[in-house]
Structures are given as C-alpha cells and as structure tokens.
Amino acid sequence: MTDDEILAFKQRILLDIAFHNIHICEGPQYEKEDEETLAENKELMVLSLCLTFGYAIFLSQQYPSGTVEVDNKDHCDFLKLRQMLIQTHMEELKEHTLNVLYENYGSQKLLSTGVTQDHPVLKEIKSEQSLHEAQLSKMESEMKMVFQQKVAEKKDKLKQSEEELYARYCDMKEALEKQCDQFAYVFLWYFKGLNWKIRNVD
Secondary structure (H helix, E strand, O other): OOHHHHHHHHHHHHHHHHHOOOOOOOOOOOOOOOHHHHHHHHHHHHHOOOOOOOOOOOOEEEEOOEEEEOOOOOOOOHHHHHHHHHHHOHHHHHHHHHHHHHHHHHHHHHHHOOOOOOOHHHHHHHHHHHHHHHHHHHHHHHHHHHHHHHHHHHHHHHHHHHHHHHHHHHHHHHHHHHHHHHHHHHHHHHHHHHHHHHHHHO
8 A cells, every 4th residue: 555545544444433423542632742742642643543554573564566564664553553552652541441431331331221320229339438438537547646646655755764864874973973072082181191101200
C-alpha cells in the first residue's frame, strides 16, 4: 500500500468508528505541553486505530511488490503503537479501562438484570460500606491516640530518669567536693605540724 492508500484506509476506519458511535480512548492533554508533544500524541492516537502489519516478531515481510520492514517506522506503525501503549500512555489507558470501561460495563450489566442505583440491595451495600469506613476511621483515630499516649508516657519516663540521674550526679559531685575539702584540711594541718616540728628541732 502506498502512503496515500494507507492514509485513506485509516480515514475510512475513522469514519466507520464515528458512524457506529464507538468511543476511542484519547490521551490526556496538559496545558503546559508543547505543540510538538501534542502533535505527536494526536498522531499516535490516529495510528493506534490500525496496525498496518500484524506481527512484530518478523524483521521483514515479503510481498510481490517488495519487502516491508516491520521495524521501520516508514513501513509499519507498530513501533509508534508500541510507544503509545507501553511508554507514553500506559497509565492513562489503565486508569481509563478501570474507571470508565469497567464501571460502564458493570453499570450496564446491573441495569440489564433490572437492578437500579436505588435498589435496596445497593443501598444496603453502600450503608455497610459507609459503616465499615466509619469504623476504620474510628479505629485509626483510636490507634493514633494510643500511639501518641505511649509516646508521651515514654517521654515522661525518659525525663524522669534524666532528672533522677542528674540528681544523683549532683549528690555525688557534692560528696566528692566535701571529701576534697576534708583531705585538703587534713593535708594542711599535717604540713603545718611537720613544719612546726622541723623548726623546733633546729
């Protein structure tokens, strides 16, 4: 297929998708993104609608008109599609699948079985869920209070131990100073007596 044929083929697919009202997951657009990134994202979203060639395990594919290189971006859109799915928009696709597609599917299934949003069973489930969340919140608050209380008790205990150790230190220091004063007094009298004896001997 030529480039024009490929473009026309993709445009036909886009028209067919729009005709059948098929929703296409579009990547997020951020305000601070530059024009080059926005253009690249737009191109990737268009390319994601159609893979030109289906198997990436082949390095090339032989056709009567020539050889198609699967790893060549000019020959195959697989590399750009892989970049979009794995590198660029993986998280957005996961979130869209979980929060939109699964939710819509579940809602449609419930509606098809006659269950509405105001069904007593759903109300009971929501009520139990709210009660469970309230209990979890209460337990979390109680655990936080117990933790803070234990931390405060530990601080008080450490402070008390510190005060007791400081008091013992002060007592020991005071006793040691008294002993030093006593020894100094004894030595003073001893040297005075010794000096007096020496004078009397002379």
